Amino acid sequence: DIQMTQSPSTLSASVGDRVTITCRASQSIRSWLAWYQQKPGKAPKLLIYEASNLESGVPSRFSGSGSGTEFTLTLSSLQPDDFATYYCQQYNSDWTFGQGTKVEIK
Amino acid sequence: EVQLLESGGGLVQPGGSLRLACAASGFAFSTYAMSWVRQAPGKGLEWVSSISGGGHFTNYSGSVKGRFTVSRDNTKNTLYLQINSLRAEDTAVYYCAKGRGGPYYLDYWGQGTLVTVSS
Numbered sequence: 001d002i003q004m005t006q007s008p009s010t011l012s013a014s015v016g017d018r019v020t021i022t023c024r025a026s027q028s029i030r031s032w033l034a035w036y037q038q039k040p041g042k043a044p045k046l047l048i049y050e051a052s053n054l055e056s057g058v059p060s061r062f063s064g065s066g067s068g069t070e071f072t073l074t075l076s077s078l079q080p081d082d083f084a085t086y087y088c089q090q091y092n093s094d095w096t097f098g099q100g101t102k103v104e105i106k
Numbered sequence: 107e108v109q110l111l112e113s114g115g116g117l118v119q120p121g122g123s124l125r126l127a128c129a130a131s132g133f134a135f136s137t138y139a140m141s142w143v144r145q146a147p148g149k150g151l152e153w154v155s156s157i158s159g160g161g162h163f164t165n166y167s168g169s170v171k172g173r174f175t176v177s178r179d180n181t182k183n184t185l186y187l188q189i190n191s192l193r194a195e196d197t198a199v200y201y202c203a204k205g206r207g208g209p210y211y212l213d214y215w216g217q218g219t220l221v222t223v224s225s
Contacts, residue, residue: 001168032209032211034211034212036151036212038151042217043201043215043216043217043218044143044151044201044212044215045215046211046212046213046214049206049207049211049213050207050211055213087150087151089151089153089211089212091207091209091210091211092209094153094156094165094167095141095143095153095156095212096153097143097150097151097152097153098150099150100150100151
């Protein structure tokens with residue numbers, strides 16, 4: 001099974017900050033990686049697919065990069081609506097989620 | 107507009123069974139793979155099971171294989187998850203989600219249904 005490891009687990013930041021979340025796969029997943037945002041009590045929302053493709057309707061301040069085993073999600077300028085938990089997910093072999101990164105207000 | 111509406115959750119005793127349903131609308135249901143993902147209280151997301159558009163191919167996570175069965179009725183635009191031999195660790199919100207791409211990721215999610223396993 002492919003394991004996904006996100007870091008950090010929690011991130012404290014301020015509005016306007018640039019934020020980067022890292023996701024590592026236990027083996028190569030090529031570019032088969034998605035990122036999701038989840039707010040308390042809500043379903044996850046797709047942000048990025050195939051490592052770097054922005055889902056329709058998602059603000060351009062979100063971006064993804066990477067391939068193989070190392071991936072990043074970047075928020076160029078954190079907005080109040082962005083405080084949430086973010087998950088990476090590999091879909092190269094079955095589906096595995098990272099443990100999540102909670103972005104908190106500093 | 108894509109809509110996914112789960113139902114069937116509730117309180118069940120250990121060893122019991124439930125059948126979850128996910129009613130889909132707003133897209134050509136039979137042409138898309140579907141998945142179930144669960145989230146234990148205060149925990150992260152865990153993929154549970156997936157099924158191809160035609161229903162011929164299914165996958166399960168190791169933690170549920172042999173106890174859970176995914177199926178779909180394309181005439182009713184509905185996805186199902188039969189969950190048997192329930193354990194306390196199966197307590198979670200269960201989400202259904204629509205697949206997109208090949209291999210596929212999950213582009214739309216339902217609001218979830220809570221399954222609580224307790225005596």
